[in-house]
Amino acid sequence: MPILGIDLGTTNSLAGLIEKGRPRLCTGEDGSTLIPSVVSFDKDFHPCIGIDAKKALATESKRTLYSVKRFMGRGRADIVHWEQQLPFDLSPSDAHMVRFAIGEKTYTPIEISALILAKLKRLSEEQFGAKIDKAVITVPAYFNDAQRQATKFAGELAGLEVVRIINEPTAACLAYGLHKKATGTIAVFDLGGGTFDISILHVKQGVFEVLATNGDTALGGDDFDHEIALHLRTAIVETTGRDPWSSVETRTALLVESERIKRALTDAPEVCFSWNGFEKQVSRQQMDQWLVPILKRVEGPCNQCLSDAHLQKQQLSEVILVGGSTRMPFVQKYVRELFSKDPINTLNPDEVVAVGATVQANILSGQQGGMLLLDVIPLTLGIETIGGTTSAIIARNTTIPVSASQQFSTYVDGQTSVEIHVLQGERDLAQDNRSLARFQLKNLPPMPAGIPKIEVEFVIDANGILSVSASEQRSGQTASLTVNPSYGLSAEEVEKMLSEAYANAESDFDKRFLIESKTSGESLVRAARKSLKQGSHLIGQAERDNIERAIAELEAALSSSSDYKLIRKKIEHLEQSSRHFAELLINDAMASALKGKNLANPAEDP
Amino acid sequence: MLKKAVGVEVHFPHSQLACWKCRAAPSDLPVCSRCGAVQDFPDGLSHYETLGLGPSLALNEEELRNHYYALCRELHPDQHIDKESRQSIYSLRWTTAINKAYQILRDPIQRSQYVLQLHQVDTAQLKPALPFKLAETYLDLQSDGPMGKEIFEDFKKEMLAEIVKNEQQWDPIARQFDSGVDRPSVLRQLAQYMANQKILSAMANDLNKRWKE
Ligand SMILES: Nc1ncnc2c1ncn2[C@@H]1O[C@H](COP(=O)(O)OP(=O)(O)O)[C@@H](O)[C@H]1O
Ligand SMILES: [Mg+2]
Numbered sequence: 001m002p003i004l005g006i007d008l009g010t011t012n013s014l015a016g017l018i019e020k021g022r023p024r025l026c027t028g029e030d031g032s033t034l035i036p037s038v039v040s041f042d043k044d045f046h047p048c049i050g051i052d053a054k055k056a057l058a059t060e061s062k063r064t065l066y067s068v069k070r071f072m073g074r075g076r077a078d079i080v081h082w083e084q085q086l087p088f089d090l091s092p093s094d095a096h097m098v099r100f101a102i103g104e105k106t107y108t109p110i111e112i113s114a115l116i117l118a119k120l121k122r123l124s125e126e127q128f129g130a131k132i133d134k135a136v137i138t139v140p141a142y143f144n145d146a147q148r149q150a151t152k153f154a155g156e157l158a159g160l161e162v163v164r165i166i167n168e169p170t171a172a173c174l175a176y177g178l179h180k181k182a183t184g185t186i187a188v189f190d191l192g193g194g195t196f197d198i199s200i201l202h203v204k205q206g207v208f209e210v211l212a213t214n215g216d217t218a219l220g221g222d223d224f225d226h227e228i229a230l231h232l233r234t235a236i237v238e239t240t241g242r243d244p245w246s247s248v249e250t251r252t253a254l255l256v257e258s259e260r261i262k263r264a265l266t267d268a269p270e271v272c273f274s275w276n277g278f279e280k281q282v283s284r285q286q287m288d289q290w291l292v293p294i295l296k297r298v299e300g301p302c303n304q305c306l307s308d309a310h311l312q313k314q315q316l317s318e319v320i321l322v323g324g325s326t327r328m329p330f331v332q333k334y335v336r337e338l339f340s341k342d343p344i345n346t347l348n349p350d351e352v353v354a355v356g357a358t359v360q361a362n363i364l365s366g367q368q369g370g371m372l373l374l375d376v377i378p379l380t381l382g383i384e385t386i387g388g389t390t391s392a393i394i395a396r397n398t399t400i401p402v403s404a405s406q407q408f409s410t411y412v413d414g415q416t417s418v419e420i421h422v423l424q425g426e427r428d429l430a431q432d433n434r435s436l437a438r439f440q441l442k443n444l445p446p447m448p449a450g451i452p453k454i455e456v457e458f459v460i461d462a463n464g465i466l467s468v469s470a471s472e473q474r475s476g477q478t479a480s481l482t483v484n485p486s487y488g489l490s491a492e493e494v495e496k497m498l499s500e501a502y503a504n505a506e507s508d509f510d511k512r513f514l515i516e517s518k519t520s521g522e523s524l525v526r527a528a529r530k531s532l533k534q535g536s537h538l539i540g541q542a543e544r545d546n547i548e549r550a551i552a553e554l555e556a557a558l559s560s561s562s563d564y565k566l567i568r569k570k571i572e573h574l575e576q577s578s579r580h581f582a583e584l585l586i587n588d589a590m591a592s593a594l595k596g597k598n599l600a601n602p603a604e605d606p
Numbered sequence: 607m608l609k610k611a612v613g614v615e616v617h618f619p620h621s622q623l624a625c626w627k628c629r630a631a632p633s634d635l636p637v638c639s640r641c642g643a644v645q646d647f648p649d650g651l652s653h654y655e656t657l658g659l660g661p662s663l664a665l666n667e668e669e670l671r672n673h674y675y676a677l678c679r680e681l682h683p684d685q686h687i688d689k690e691s692r693q694s695i696y697s698l699r700w701t702t703a704i705n706k707a708y709q710i711l712r713d714p715i716q717r718s719q720y721v722l723q724l725h726q727v728d729t730a731q732l733k734p735a736l737p738f739k740l741a742e743t744y745l746d747l748q749s750d751g752p753m754g755k756e757i758f759e760d761f762k763k764e765m766l767a768e769i770v771k772n773e774q775q776w777d778p779i780a781r782q783f784d785s786g787v788d789r790p791s792v793l794r795q796l797a798q799y800m801a802n803q804k805i806l807s808a809m810a811n812d813l814n815k816r817w818k819e
């Protein structure tokens with residue numbers, strides 16, 4: 001069974017797989033491979049996902065959710081500073097997890113992401129003609145554990161086992177390598193709608209080794225839009241006295257308009273902005289001035305990434321650009337200056353991450369011999385020690401799978417238990433880092449402070465799953481745990497969401513495919529019968545028998561089987577058996593048409 | 607069997623056990639040469655043995671990397687996904703150990719430290735051998751008083767010179783270590799190099815912090 005590769009983006013999401021050695025992406029209703037990551041709910045709370053939901057943004061802003069990726073794995077406290085900008089409402093109750101309020105209902109970012117993923121799954125199943133229940137999903141390299149686990153859980157809710165989470169810039173590099181047979185040290189600069197990522201990889205002999213990665217999970221094109229909107233708002237207020245910020249609808253409309261202006265300025269040096277009678281010329285140069293201070297925030301992560309990789313910028317063989325915002329001329333110029341190198345902007349910045357996800361999916365289904373990704377942990381892992389400080393056990397950018405251990409001791413006489421508090425992050429104080437788990441090592445025999453020898457071991461497998469164990473060497477006491485997903489949902493809530501998701505999924509795929517296969521099987525039988533009646537003189541007895549048999553087999557499958565796979569097989573068989581006959585029929589029809597004897601197209605359904 | 611990476615002699619230790627799959631006895635490591643199955647990772651291998659390398663100090667970085675990639679292509683769990691679970695588990699154990707070994711041996715400083723540890727050289731007692739004036743200025747700097755720009759610049763220049771001088775020692779030490787001649791004396795030199803290196807990098811760090819202020 002194929003594994004789906006998915007780019008679950010802030011702005012757009014894409015999905016696909018490798019077919020006959022080439023990546024193929026599924027398309028939405030408008031024929032585009034970019035499925036807008038927008039979900040809109042109608043009055044009955046039926047979700048609409050993708051391009052149609054995006055159209056509802058301006059008209060139904062209170063019932064339409066976008067950029068939910070920014071909220072994945074985050075609590076209220078994480079987002080206070082941009083809460084004001086949102087057109088939709090947040091539910092006030094919950095500190096651990098952001099919840100969107102729509103009418104009287106609330107939704108978590110995980111559930112909204114699950115709706116998007118389910119849509120991608122359905123589109124792919126329809127277009128690739130196979131049941132899909134496994135996926136590789138990409139996330140920003142700088143996503144922490146909670147954000148990754150939340151993404152994984154969203155996949156599960158959508159009926160997808162997430163076999164691997166990979167980083168977006170890494171995926172982009174895989175796609176680039178697939179295409180170019182690249183060798184060398186490659187920096188991937190990924191500036192999308194909501195996040196910025198920088199990764200440096202060494203590529204050789206089909207091995208993609210991530211050397212270092214860094215970024216900012218709250219920096220992207222959305223921030224550009226917001227900044228542009230602020231400037232335009234000032235101009236509007238000054239001239240007309242009306243404030244677009246005064247209502248949610250006009251504010252959202254201005255943001256949408258700002259994004260349009262921004263894109264237009266990628267192609268033209270100057271555009272005209274008009275707003276209910278107010279008009280203003282905006283030049284690219286002017287916009288660049290507004291946005292440079294925001295773009296400058298990429299510099300810190302880039303330098304840190306280079307230094308973590310122990311590299312000077314001159315040692316990079318290539319810098320590749322990924323993400324919609326890298327289309328902007330001033331971004332390209334900035335990158336060129338930052339790395340003193342012409343960046344490569346020839347990849348399709350919208351699709352490259354998804355293509356990379358399909359490559360990794362292919363590797364993990366054992367189909368892509370000769371390619372291998374060596375990934376790293378993005379953030380330092382450690383434990384809390386005396387005085388509320390963090391003691392690192394595995395440094396960020398360490399290649400996984402990996403294990404490491406360290407010795408600790410007690411600081412109070414006669415201590416009979418110690419708490420192991422597992423942390424993720426770069427800060428010195430434990431409270432500034434993310435808490436991943438806590439557990440106790442108990443039943444220590446009382447000893448003077450500093451005498452117990454407590455060994456704490458961290459083990460990370462190839463999926464990035466962390467297990468921690470602790471043992472006291474003198475007494476032999478041990479304790480261990482695998483760090484469980486923690487993204488602000490209680491165990492009961494997780495349980496409930498999953499059981500609801502499974503209940504819905506049950507009806508899904510098999511039924512739908514059975515109906516579709518039956519319909520197309522039946523019309524194929526009718527068409528084949530009709531053709532035989534009209535053109536059997538064109539073929540010999542043996543070929544006729546052959547086709548008759550294939551028709552009979554398909555009919556038998558249609559009437560007796562509820563197995564869509566069998567029906568599809570028989571359909572293929574009939575199509576194959578009658579291919580030669582179909583060609584003859586067409587030639588014959590053409591010849592007749594030329595003679596003016598107008599036969600109906602024999603292959604056509606009545 | 608593994609292909610020999612260019613320039614690197616590869617010798618894995620011999621397994622004590624028969625191959626778990628085809629029972630060939632005793633099996634080769636890391637994969638059985640008869641049936642190709644990944645074998646369990648034996649306890650107690652040194653980082654060098656884990657990578658199938660002799661105990662060289664002067665390892666060439668580029669060659670080491672090529673060799674590491676070749677090992678990963680052969681042993682990484684992602685390359686053994688559709689095999690029996692025993693193979694996946696063993697490939698995970700090997701790769702975990704290989705990653706750790708590579709992380710340490712790729713870096714000359716960590717590698718030197720590890721070599722000293724392998725030969726049970728006690729480095730705790732060793733004092734760095736630095737020019738007296740440099741050490742004295744450093745102590746003054748640490749007392750955190752205001753510092754003249756001139757003193758600061760002088761100190762920086764002298765420190766950088768000392769770093770270069772110390773670094774120049776490493777290559778000859780590494781080469782002599784690899785030749786196997788007079789190990790005790792080489793290990794002493796290596797320990798001294800490390801002691802100096804440690805204090806010099808601490809100085810450079812301090813200086814960087816001050817530089818920013
Ligand atoms: N031609 C363009 N000029 C400027 N910005 C663009 C252009 N095309 C797309 N963008 C911006 O790129 C961002 C979306 O990029 P994308 O890589 O799809 O983001 P994500 O992966 O975060 O969903 C949006 O902010 C969009 O405005
Ligand atoms: Mg993206």
Ligand SMILES: [Zn+2]
Pocket residue numbers: 625626627628629630633638639640641642643
């Ligand atoms: Zn064998």
